Amino acid sequence: MAGHSKFANIKHRKERQDAKKGKIFTKIGREIAVAVKEGGPDPATNSKLRDVVAKAKSSNMPNDTISRSIKKASGELGSINYEQITYEGYGPSGVAVIVDCLTENKNRTAANVRHAFTKGGGNLGTTGCVSFMFDKKGQLIIEFKDDLEEDDMMMMALEAGAEDFQVREGYYEIITTPEDFGEVSAAIEKAGITCVSAEITMIPQTLTALTSDDDLKKMDKMIDLLEEDDDVQNVWHNFEG
Incomplete structure (x- = not known):
């Protein structure tokens, strides 16, 4: 999978998320609610919930908060019907953008997403217009530490079922299929x-590079508006930021 890493994007997105930790926890809580409703409250038998819990832990969501979210989802949130909607479109200079949403009000979400694209100098497209430019993968990022030897990390990841292992700018990057993500993340967690x-x-x-200051400002504006929206769970793009 040569050339797939896009590590600048990974770090850029992580910095944005870290600055909005409270909102990230709220959004992960919503993902937990949907996963529990679909497959039950036990991560051992609910692979979707197990994947969301792995995401929650990597976002430094405390274990007791995760447990409370699962219990809450088993109770009163069971009556809330969130619908998953994915929007696709273009930012400035044809940057490909995918917006993943969970909402109980489709009209509100559609209006907000359309507004963000317009403000960002872009436009919404039809389903499938840009998703073919992306690969759906499990991705684990681990920071270099003295006690984490590269060869040991690579063997652990590959033996657990990873597709790819790369060393990039102070981090290890592990890529899996979506189906193998849970098993690989569990192996990493088990190793402490x-x-x-x-x-x-x-x-x-x-990746698509933006060269003008105006396009860069518009792209940042679009991403900020989308990530601030409570209905938006994830924003993916091929902007070389």
Whole structure:
């Protein structure tokens, strides 16, 4: 999978998320609610919930908060019907953008997403217009530490079922299929290793560079508006930021 890493994007997104930790926890709580409703409250038998819990832990969501979210989802949140909607479109200069949402009000979400694209100098497209430019993968990012030897990390990841292992700019990056993500993340956790990021994500196959200050400002504006929206769970793009 040569050329797939897009590590600048990974770090850029992580910095944004770290600055909005409270909102990230709220959004992960919503993902937990959906996963529990679909497959029950036990991560051992609910692979989707297990994947969300791995994401929660990599975002430094406390274990007791995760447990409370699962219990809460088993109770009163069971009556809330969130619908998953994915929007696709273009930012300035044709940057490909995918917006993943969970909402109980489709009209509100659609209006807000459309507004963000417009403010960002872009436009919404039809389903499938840009998703073919991305690969859906499990991705785990681990920071270099003295006690984490590269060869040991690589063997652990590959033996657990990882597709790819790369060393990049102070981090190890592990790529899996979505189906193998849970098993690989469980192996990493069992070894006592903490991930900087662990999630099912959309990795761009190529990047689009923006050269004008105006386009850069518009792209940042679009991403900020989308990430601030409570209905938006994830924003993926091929902007070389």
